[in-house]
Amino acid sequence: MRLLAALLLAAASHAGPALAHSELRRSVPEGGAVLAEPPERVELVFNESVQVTALRLRRAEGGAEIPLPDRRVIREAREDSARLPPLGPGDYRIEWRAISADGHPVGGTIHFRVAPQGR
Numbered sequence: 471m472r473l474l475a476a477l478l479l480a481a482a483s484h485a486g487p488a489l490a491h492s493e494l495r496r497s498v499p500e501g502g503a504v505l506a507e508p509p510e511r512v513e514l515v516f517n518e519s520v521q522v523t524a525l526r527l528r529r530a531e532g533g534a535e536i537p538l539p540d541r542r543v544i545r546e547a548r549e550d551s552a553r554l555p556p557l558g559p560g561d562y563r564i565e566w567r568a569i570s571a572d573g574h575p576v577g578g579t580i581h582f583r584v585a586p587q588g589r
Contacts, residue, residue, distance in 0.1 A: 492570035508557035519546040520568040530561035
């Protein structure tokens with residue numbers, strides 16, 4: 471048993487570094503944001519270059535997709551953005567997918583609310 475534990479410990483100490491996948495570092499709007507004014511753009515900033523393969527805006531309630539005007543796919547980059555259509559009060563979610571530099575798919579959802587003051 472001690473020999474097995476020693477072998478496992480030796481093997482673990484010689485293991486190569488773990489591959490890290492791309493991460494979304496920040497977004498505009500930020501996840502969970504409550505905005506008095508609707509955002510004009512969505513911006514995604516990653517820790518490394520990625521290729522964003524999907525970017526969708528949906529109403530949180532019911533999930534209806536809201537088309538993004540003039541969406542263009544950028545080759546690999548650390549940042550991506552898209553203009554948003556005019557949004558009324560309500561809850562929204564931005565769904566994104568990207569391919570990491572190492573070829574792995576990554577994705578996520580950013581929830582935000584437009585809540586003008588006084589409403």
